[in-house]
Structures are given as C-alpha cells and as structure tokens.
Amino acid sequence: GQNIDQPTEMTATEGAIVQINCTYQTSGFNGLFWYQQHAGEAPTFLSYNVLDGLEEKGRFSSFLSRSKGYSYLLLKELQMKDSASYLCAALDSNYQLIWGAGTKLIIKP
Amino acid sequence: IAGITQAPTSQILAAGRRMTLRCTQDMRHNAMYWYRQDLGLGLRLIHYSNTAGTTGKGEVPDGYSVSRANTDDFPLTLASAVPSQTSVYFCASSLRAGGSTDTQYFGPGTRLTVL
Numbered sequence: 001g002q003n004i005d006q007p008t009e010m011t012a013t014e015g016a017i018v019q020i021n022c023t024y025q026t027s028g029f030n031g032l033f034w035y036q037q038h039a040g041e042a043p044t045f046l047s048y049n050v051l052d053g054l055e056e057k058g059r060f061s062s063f064l065s066r067s068k069g070y071s072y073l074l075l076k077e078l079q080m081k082d083s084a085s086y087l088c089a090a091l092d093s094n095y096q097l098i099w100g101a102g103t104k105l106i107i108k109p
Numbered sequence: 110i111a112g113i114t115q116a117p118t119s120q121i122l123a124a125g126r127r128m129t130l131r132c133t134q135d136m137r138h139n140a141m142y143w144y145r146q147d148l149g150l151g152l153r154l155i156h157y158s159n160t161a162g163t164t165g166k167g168e169v170p171d172g173y174s175v176s177r178a179n180t181d182d183f184p185l186t187l188a189s190a191v192p193s194q195t196s197v198y199f200c201a202s203s204l205r206a207g208g209s210t211d212t213q214y215f216g217p218g219t220r221l222t223v224l
Binding site for chain 2: 004031091095096097101
C-alpha cells in the first residue's frame with residue numbers, strides 16, 4: 001500500500017532550527033511536496049523536490065533521498081508565525097498526491 | 110476573483126439533506142480536486158478532474174458526486190448527507206502537466222457539520 005509517515009507533533013524554540021522528517025512508500029514516484037497549514041486555513045505550497053539533494057528557499061530548505069524514501073523540511077531562525085502544521089505529500093505514478101497526516105509544529109518563546 | 114474560491118464558508122446541515130459545495134478557479138488550471146480533512150488524518154481525495162468533461166474517483170468517493178462542465182467550476186454534491194460527512198472540505202487545482210506543475214493550490218475550505 002501507499003503510506004506517508006511524519007511525526008504528529010514537534011516543539012521548538014523561537015530562533016532555533018527544526019527538522020521535520022517524512023518517509024514515504026508509493027507506487028512509483030514523481031516528486032515530493034511540502035505544504036504549510038495554519039490552523040483554520042488552507043494548505044499553502046512550500047517546496048517541491050524530485051531529484052536527490054537539498055533545495056533552499058530562504059529560511060526553509062527541503063531535502064530528498066529517493067533511494068531511502070525520505071525527505072525532511074528544515075526551518076531556520078524560527079519565528080512565532082512558523083507555528084503551523086507541515087504536510088508532506090508524495091506524487092505517485094498516476095500523479096496522485098498521497099498525503100501524510102501532518103506535523104504540528106509548536107514554537108515557544 | 111483571484112485563485113480559488115469556495116462557497117459556502119461553513120454550513121450546518123440536517124442528515125438526509127442534499128448539499129452542493131461550490132468551487133471556482135480563475136487560473137485556467139486543467140486539474141481540480143476535492144479533499145476532506147479530518148482531525149488526525151491526512152487530506153483524503155474524494156474526486157478529481159484532470160480536464161473539463163472528465164472526472165475520477167479518489168480514495169473516499171462514496172456519498173459524493175462531482176461534475177466538470179467547464180474549466181473553472183467543480184461542484185461537489187452530497188446527495189443525502191450523513192453525520193460521518195462532517196468535515197472540512199478543500200477544493201484544489203493544478204496546471205496538471207506533470208512534475209512541479211502539479212503543484213496544487215487550495216481554496217479556503219468549507220466547514221460542514223451534518224447533524
């Protein structure tokens with residue numbers, strides 16, 4: 001079956017760095033997405049990786065290892081507004097997105 | 110209109126009633142999707158449409174129907190609502206040309222309560 005695993009909840013301190021991990025098992029693979037979702041709002045796109053390696057976008061970076069079925073989202077210089085859920089989703093061979101349940105990130109001052 | 114809009118924002122519905130959730134996008138995206146999001150679960154795909162005139166079933170299609178008469182609109186109908194359909198419903202769209210252009214953009218959601 002197809003499956004995405006990510007931690008349910010993480011806590012970090014303002015100004016620190018946090019890494020949110022995601023492992024996936026899909027029928028075929030056409031890339032991995034990370035979305036941010038603030039409470040009561042819609043998911044918004046953060047990043048897309050299809051090749052192995054690290055993609056950096058300002059304070060946020062995303063890493064992919066296709067051979068290990070593994071990705072992580074790295075958030076640097078954490079701000080209170082980064083408190084949100086982070087959703088990992090893999091695009092399978094039929095170009096359907098398989099979603100993880102999301103990681104709720106709590107930022108403490 | 111800019112992006113994707115959904116209506117209504119929220120609704121309380123009696124069980125057994127029929128309800129249509131509306132979704133409109135102005136980005137000329139080919140593909141559109143309906144998801145439901147429940148606490149502790151990932152987004153679950155209900156129905157999708159890769160292009161106007163075609164639709165397909167997702168992971169949890171039972172009790173729901175969709176139509177795609179044109180590029181912009183993708184309504185979701187609950188023929189006879191049941192309490193287990195209480196959820197937040199998100200509509201999304203993507204350009205649908207593969208790879209990064211499959212990035213899905215979401216509407217603001219409809220919070221539906223079935224009593």
